[in-house]
Amino acid sequence: MARYDVIVLGLGAMGASASYQLAMRGASVLGLDQFHPPHEHGSTHGDTRITRLACGEGPQYTPFAQRSHEIWKSLEEKTGLSLLRQNGILVIAGTGKIAPSHGVPKFLEATVAAAEAWGIDHEILDGREIERRFPAFAVTDGDRAYLDRFGGYVRPEACIGAQLEQARALGAELRMGEKVVSFRQDAGAVVVTTVSGTYRAAQLIVAAGAWLPRFLEPALARQFGVTRQVLYWFRAKTPTEHQAFAPERFPVFIWQPSDAGGVFYGFPAVGPFEEGVKIATEGHDVVDPEIVDRTVSRREIEAMVGTFGRFFPGLSPDCVRAKVCLYTEVNAARFILDRLPGRNRIIVASPCSGHGFKHSGGVGDVLAQMAMGEKQVVLGADRHVVDMTHFAFRPDDPLWTV
Ligand SMILES: Cc1cc2nc3c(=O)[nH]c(=O)nc-3n(C[C@H](O)[C@H](O)[C@H](O)COP(=O)(O)OP(=O)(O)OC[C@H]3O[C@@H](n4cnc5c(N)ncnc54)[C@H](O)[C@@H]3O)c2cc1C
Structure with a gap:
């Protein structure tokens, strides 16, 4: 059974970005998606997404948007695509x-x-x-x-496509049309089972978008x-x-x-x-x-x-x-970027409460640093230190309500 540094479950906005950031750091990456991203079944289609640096949802999001702008601009230079228009x-x-x-x-x-x-x-x-x-x-x-x-x-489909292409060029193995059925953490690894195989890795990033809650125990799933x-x-x-x-x-x-x-x-x-x-x-x-x-x-x-x-x-x-x-x-349109309680090899990337695309480049950077075991997560050219307590699971948070 092949063993990877990191498996990324879901290659939409968050997973594509995490795969790219991990591949740039030289990690061995396996990316898995049930469909062929970019696609129209999840949360990341429709030509355009608003980006803004001043976020009414809270000032803690600004470094993510700033870092994402850096990433979109650098991808534009690498690919010649037009991804961001301010x-x-x-x-x-x-x-x-x-x-x-x-x-x-x-x-x-x-x-x-x-x-x-x-x-x-x-x-x-x-x-x-x-x-x-x-x-x-x-x-x-x-x-x-x-x-x-x-x-x-920002152009979501083009951003996903460009990041997946770059990740693949840097050595990431991306398997499309392969649905993950389950995962578990055992003594020395995380084991991921799909419809066609079983894979092991040191770390797993779950970036399953709207399908995320079905991978979580009920007490956590109810938060979404x-x-x-x-x-x-x-x-x-x-x-x-x-x-x-x-x-x-x-x-x-x-x-x-x-x-x-x-x-x-x-x-x-x-x-x-x-x-x-x-x-x-x-x-x-x-x-x-x-x-x-x-x-x-x-x-x-x-x-x-x-x-x-x-x-x-x-x-x-x-x-x-x-x-x-x-x-x-x-609740409160929060992001959750945290390890599953009691499982230090499994990182969850929430689909970010309807305002995540503009931040997804930065989210991928954060996820990559978490998976690589960085003690302190930093973002952007000015190396802003991210206060990860904002993005933790909060079991006592009020449940999400319509
Ligand atoms: C209508 C709409 C408008 C929006 N407008 C904005 C905006 O203007 N600005 C902004 O910043 N954000 C906006 N957002 C939010 C933003 O688009 C989302 O935060 C972001 O796209 C979520 O990305 P994701 O990676 O979590 O999900 P997705 O991109 O949907 O990716 C999840 C992936 O996981 C895969 N997956 C799930 N289950 C499995 C499985 N079992 N096995 C393998 N693969 C699996 C799916 O196939 C999918 O490809 C909007 C969202 C919507 C829906």
Whole structure:
């Protein structure tokens, strides 16, 4: 039986990044995935993901995003691919009743606090200034926005593909279409059983995305909730209106509008007129990744247009594409990057509560350092020391609730 330094279970956002970081450190790596990443069955598809350095979810995430930006830029140099575009981020809030974003009631204020904590240059715009600079947005009087020029978007499928390709070139063995059935830790190793073989390693990283809870004992699995999310692409009314959504004129945004009953977010047009503009809100239906309904109904599309259409008068109700994707959330939108209690050879990478892609390069770096037995985990060119207590399992945490 071959023996590896590290087995990585799941080669999506977190697993691809961990495999790449481990392979760069010279570790012998076996990566396993039930599908052929990048794919559309998990949490990492749909062309774009927002990236932002000032994180309303908490200042502890900024070093992960900064490190990820370093990684995306270095991968761009190595591969010639375009992975990261920093065209700016707007975090908009209305003055009426607003819904929380990632569990944070006042996301705009929390984003400002994170920016101030890290010295991230930003501006605060009033409604008139938002419309003057970004005419596609129909804000209402009293709306305010946080704006910085470091945020933007990342291309998830290309990032995964590039990291897997680099990992393989550095010697990682990647087995696609091979489902892991179980794993266990014995005296000197961890043993992983798949549908077609058994493998041993010194360390295992479990990065199984929405399938993670099924590998955990019930007390830990209950900390995670998998929810169904939908991404929508709406066509602009005319090719001329489409221009207002170009990345130079339209930053990524997160918007807590007044009295809309939800938060929504979106991206500039990354393709031609026919491919539309991507916007989404957050769903709360708890699902099982094996049997989730992956079709998007006409009713859902109409509800999206009815609730959020008025905020972009330049978009038509013509939905050219819609995709179902999965969040796996922990209470307070936390990340868990920790060893399984009582098992020092098994590291768990949570799917990061609906805001993980922007951090996934840095998460992979952290996972690689943990697996290689580093005493202190550091991130980025400035070697920021990560306080891992933020990312520990907390058995006394309130259970995740919708
Ligand atoms: C709609 C949506 C919008 C989002 N928007 C943003 C955003 O704008 N910005 C942001 O930063 N983040 C965003 N996120 C969150 C981000 O995409 C996730 O945090 C991240 O993609 C999770 O990656 P993962 O590696 O945990 O999961 P995945 O990429 O799904 O990877 C898990 C992998 O494990 C494999 N696997 C599972 N079980 C097994 C098994 N038994 N055997 C072998 N392989 C297995 C799966 O096949 C899969 O490939 C969004 C997520 C969604 C769904």
